Amino acid sequence: MAEKTASIQQQPNRVVAFWRLPLVQAFFSEPVTLVSGIFITLVLLSAIFAPMIAPHNPTDRQLPLRHLPPISSGVATDRSVRPEIQEKRFYLLGTDHLGRDVLSRLIYGGRISIAVGTLGVLVSGCIGLVLGLLAGYYRGLVDDVIMRTVDVFMAVPLLLLALMVIFILGPSFQNIIIVFAVARWMLYCRVTRGVVMSLRKQAFVEAAQTIGCSDRRILLRHILPNLITPVMTIAALDVPRLILTESTLSFLGFGIQPPESSWGTMLANGRPYITSAWWVVVMPGVAIFLTALSFNLCGVWLRAVSDPLQRWRWLAQTAEAKEAGVRTP
Amino acid sequence: MIRRVAHSIFVVIGLMALLFFAINILGDPIRLLVDEDAPEETIRALHQKYGFDRPLYVRFGDYLASLLSGCTLRCSPDFDKSIVYKKDARSLVLERLPNTAALALAAWTLAMVGVPIGIVAARRPRGVVDRFVNVLTFAVVSIPEFWLALMLLLVVAVKLELLPTSGFSGLGPGGWQYMVLPTITLAPRVIGRNAQITRASVIDEISKGYVDTARAKGLSENAVFYGHVLKNASISIVTLMGDELASFMNGATVVEIIFAWPGMGLLLINAINARDLPVITASVFVIALMVMVINLMVDLIYTWLDPRISYESQE
Numbered sequence: 001m002a003e004k005t006a007s008i009q010q011q012p013n014r015v016v017a018f019w020r021l022p023l024v025q026a027f028f029s030e031p032v033t034l035v036s037g038i039f040i041t042l043v044l045l046s047a048i049f050a051p052m053i054a055p056h057n058p059t060d061r062q063l064p065l066r067h068l069p070p071i072s073s074g075v076a077t078d079r080s081v082r083p084e085i086q087e088k089r090f091y092l093l094g095t096d097h098l099g100r101d102v103l104s105r106l107i108y109g110g111r112i113s114i115a116v117g118t119l120g121v122l123v124s125g126c127i128g129l130v131l132g133l134l135a136g137y138y139r140g141l142v143d144d145v146i147m148r149t150v151d152v153f154m155a156v157p158l159l160l161l162a163l164m165v166i167f168i169l170g171p172s173f174q175n176i177i178i179v180f181a182v183a184r185w186m187l188y189c190r191v192t193r194g195v196v197m198s199l200r201k202q203a204f205v206e207a208a209q210t211i212g213c214s215d216r217r218i219l220l221r222h223i224l225p226n227l228i229t230p231v232m233t234i235a236a237l238d239v240p241r242l243i244l245t246e247s248t249l250s251f252l253g254f255g256i257q258p259p260e261s262s263w264g265t266m267l268a269n270g271r272p273y274i275t276s277a278w279w280v281v282v283m284p285g286v287a288i289f290l291t292a293l294s295f296n297l298c299g300v301w302l303r304a305v306s307d308p309l310q311r312w313r314w315l316a317q318t319a320e321a322k323e324a325g326v327r328t329p
Numbered sequence: 330m331i332r333r334v335a336h337s338i339f340v341v342i343g344l345m346a347l348l349f350f351a352i353n354i355l356g357d358p359i360r361l362l363v364d365e366d367a368p369e370e371t372i373r374a375l376h377q378k379y380g381f382d383r384p385l386y387v388r389f390g391d392y393l394a395s396l397l398s399g400c401t402l403r404c405s406p407d408f409d410k411s412i413v414y415k416k417d418a419r420s421l422v423l424e425r426l427p428n429t430a431a432l433a434l435a436a437w438t439l440a441m442v443g444v445p446i447g448i449v450a451a452r453r454p455r456g457v458v459d460r461f462v463n464v465l466t467f468a469v470v471s472i473p474e475f476w477l478a479l480m481l482l483l484v485v486a487v488k489l490e491l492l493p494t495s496g497f498s499g500l501g502p503g504g505w506q507y508m509v510l511p512t513i514t515l516a517p518r519v520i521g522r523n524a525q526i527t528r529a530s531v532i533d534e535i536s537k538g539y540v541d542t543a544r545a546k547g548l549s550e551n552a553v554f555y556g557h558v559l560k561n562a563s564i565s566i567v568t569l570m571g572d573e574l575a576s577f578m579n580g581a582t583v584v585e586i587i588f589a590w591p592g593m594g595l596l597l598i599n600a601i602n603a604r605d606l607p608v609i610t611a612s613v614f615v616i617a618l619m620v621m622v623i624n625l626m627v628d629l630i631y632t633w634l635d636p637r638i639s640y641e642s643q644e
Contacts, residue, residue, distance in 0.1 A: 032464055151336070152343035155624075156617050157575075159582055160597075164613055167601050168351060244473055248583055251475050252598065267476060274479060275487055285476035292471035300467065 033301040036294035043291055047111040054104035056089065059259065062099035067277040070094040070102075094279045096270060102279060105266060106287050112173070112262040113291065117243040120180030121235045128185040129231060132192025133219055137200060147193070150186040158183050158245060166254045176255060180242055187238065191230050199223050229306045236299035240292035247288050263288045333632075337625045344617055348610055349389055418607040422593060422615045429585070429592030430619075433577035435508060436515035440573065443520040444566060447527025448559070454532055462524060469521035478514040478587040485510060511588045515581065519573045526569045530562040537561075564635045571627030575620045 018024060028034055046053050057080075065074040073090040076099075093102040135146040153161075161183045162176075169175045199205055200223075208218050249255035250264025258265070263284040270280030443466075450462035485491050492506050534540070535558055543553045582594030589595070593612050600608035 032460070148339065148343065151340050152347055155340050155344055155621050156347075156613075157578065157620060160613055160616055163582075163597065163601060164348075164351060164609070167609065240471060244471070247473055248475060251473075252583065252586070254601075264473075267473075267479070271479065274483055278483065281476070281479055281483075285473060285480070288473050288476065289468075289471055292473075293468055296467045296471055297464070300463075 027301070030301065032297055036297040039290060039294040040298060043110055043294075044114060046107050047114045050107050050111055054101075054107045055092070056101040056104045058100060058104040058108040058261075060100060062089075062095065064099065065089075065091075065095055066097055066099040067273065067280075068095040068099075069277075070279050070283075093283050094277070096266075096280045097273055097277070102266075102283050105261065106263070106283060109261055109263045109266055109284065110287065110291070112256055112260060113243050113246060113264075113288070116173070116176055116180070116246040116262070117239040117295075119177050120184065120242040120246075121238050123177055123181040124184035124238075125188045125231060125235050127181055128188025128190075129192050129227065131185065132189040133196055133223065133227075135189065136193035136196025137215070137219060137223070139197075143193070146189065150189055153183070153186045156183075158241075159248065162245060162249055163252075163254060166249065171249075171254050171257055173256060173260070176246060176249065179249075180245075184238060184242070187234055188231055191234060192227055195227055195230055196223055199226055233299065233303045233306055236302050237296065240295040240299070243288065243292055243295070247284075333625065333628055337621055340621060341618065344621075345614070346389075348614060352606070352610065418611040419615075421608060422596065422611045425591060425593045425596050425612075426615065426619075428590065429578065429581055429594065432508065432511055432515065432581055432585070432590060432592060433574060435512045436519065436577055437570075437574050439512055439516040440519035440523055441570070442516075443523025444527050444570075446520070447524035447566075448531060450524065451528040451531035451535070452554070454528075459528070462528070466521035466524045469517040470525075472517060474514060474518065475583045475587060477517065478510070478584055481510050481514055482587070507588070507590070511581075511584050511590055514584050514588075515577060519576070522573060523566075523570060527562070527566050530565040530569075531558060534558045534562045564631070567634065568627050568631040571623060571630065575623040575627075578616050578619050578623075 027037065060076075060079075062074070062076045065076060068074055068091050070091070070093045072094065073088055074095075075086050076089045078085050078087055089101075091101055091103070093106065096102055096105070131146050135143040156164075162179045165179045165182055166175060169178065205218060205222055208222050213222075246255055246262060247264030247267070250262045251268045253268065256262040256265050261269070266284040267281055267288075270277070270284070274281045446462060446466075450459040453459055486493065492509055540553060540558060543557050544550075548556070578593075581590075581592060582597065584590065585592040585594040586598055593616055596608065597612040597616075599605075600612065
């Protein structure tokens with residue numbers, strides 16, 4: 001019984017302790033970051049729980065109700081049951097040219113955009129991390145080969161490389177991930193190599209070498225943990241870029257193929273009707289824009305906080321510190 | 330300097346190899362050309378006709394040789410003509426190059442607006458102006474370009490009927506109205522980036538030791554800022570702006586499609602849709618080459634502006 005009371009009493013303390021962490025404080029004291037963080041959480045949740053949240057079936061066509069403007073309702077025919085029943089439906093963001101609910105399609109499209117962004121970053125990040133570790137740790141021929149390859153890949157613009165690979169492999173979800181892996185690994189490789197090269201000369205790595213740690217152990221146990229912050233920062237800022245690129249590819253018809261649809265495909269489908277039904281083009285665009293913006297703002301916050309020099313600036317909230325931000329670093 | 334140029338040449342050769350292997354190993358060039366349900370016999374006949382039945386290394390040698398002599402982009406003999414236009418792929422791409430370059434230059438010039446915005450933001454880091462500029466620059470960077478293009482079309486061209494929706498009538502004085510909307514679409518992203526870069530480099534310079542020295546000398550805040558900080562920050566601003574010019578060569582593709590601007594991006598997309606392989610390889614190669622030439626120039630300007638950086642003395 002006594003133990004139970006103790007654990008209950010400890011609970012709020014832990015919450016308070018978490019709340020008082022400088023990082024958490026900084027996050028919540030920054031309104032812009034807070035809002036974008038909340039937005040990302042909302043998008044993520046709606047992507048994960050899309051079937052529960054979406055008001056209607058995203059592929060359900062109601063031709064008599066096509067191009068309904070936002071905030072309107074119409075009588076739809078539910079064809080999933082026999083006999084068909086007529087029901088009144090409310091469309092918050094209107095319907096598209098086939099009478100499908102724009103909001104539901106946005107929620108389901110978000111799944112693809114988020115998945116492409118995070119998976120693309122994950123795959124390219126892992127490849128870049130491994131190659132960067134090898135190049136920075138072993139140097140010599142391995143380093144030369146890897147870094148010259150990086151140079152060649154860096155010379156090709158992202159969209160161009162993406163179009164090229166999609167042309168050869170054909171458009172599909174997996175191939176888009178492959179494209180991003182091929183087109184973005186250099187980013188992580190370069191940073192990883194730089195950090196590894198500087199860490200390699202530090203005492204703790206030399207000490208580990210002296211006591212006879214294997215290369216694998218040194219790389220995984222001693223060097224890898226130090227790489228998490230720099231790589232995470234790039235990754236956070238690369239997610240919006242990949243989301244934008246995916247939507248561009250889909251818009252051009254080289255991305256996600258029907259019946260699946262991402263925000264980019266929704267925009268492309270709505271393009272012919274832009275003058276008569278603006279919402280089918282505006283809504284997916286706003287979704288892409290807000291998601292990319294939120295990721296960017298959170299990413300830049302992460303970068304600022306992970307930089308010790310800047311962290312001081314961000315965490316110090318006194319008037320003196322604000323003034324000092326101009327005078328001294 | 331020689332090292333840097335040699336490096337560029339190496340990258341060009343690497344790029345050609347990448348292009349060749351991408352097309353020849355990941356896919357079969359003939360299969361990329363013909364319809365998916367073409368009979369096996371036709372494919373084999375085409376293989377023979379264009380010399381694709383030869384071993385890979387022979388084809389690669391042939392490809393390299395053809396690139397070096399006359400710079401025609403062909404993967405095999407008789408393979409340098411566009412299938413759709415029945416013209417030499419290289420000249421087709423080079424015809425389009427000035428159009429893309431004009432668009433890129435116009436947008437790049439407009440994007441210089443970002444520099445003063447960045448300076449204003451950097452004068453008071455974390456101040457009200459800075460926070461506002463920060464969100465604004467990230468906002469413009471996050472706008473999908475094709476969406477902005479469509480919105481501009483809808484509002485300016487369709488609703489207000491101020492400018493033509495799309496088209497092209499030469500790069501002369503008569504064609505300006507076709508250029509306005511594509512330029513306005515391309516510029517915001519780079520305005521945002523320029524502002525971010527300017528802000529970052531100015532703040533970076535302010536934190537350096539010589540600024541304290543200048544202040545200790547008794548110089549006014551303005552003299553320190555404009556005479557020392559800005560002058561030194563401008564080196565990295567100028568070079569990074571050069572990088573942005575290279576990024577236009579990439580970003581212009583989508584905008585060219587929406588506004589039917591006959592640049593290299595439009596050519597590339599049409600070639601991909603028509604499976605016109607010679608044109609695809611030629612345009613990818615020329616665009617990548619342009620990006621590289623700009624990067625090389627930027628690096629050389631950088632060493633010229635800032636004598637502290639030298640390519641010879643690098644490890």
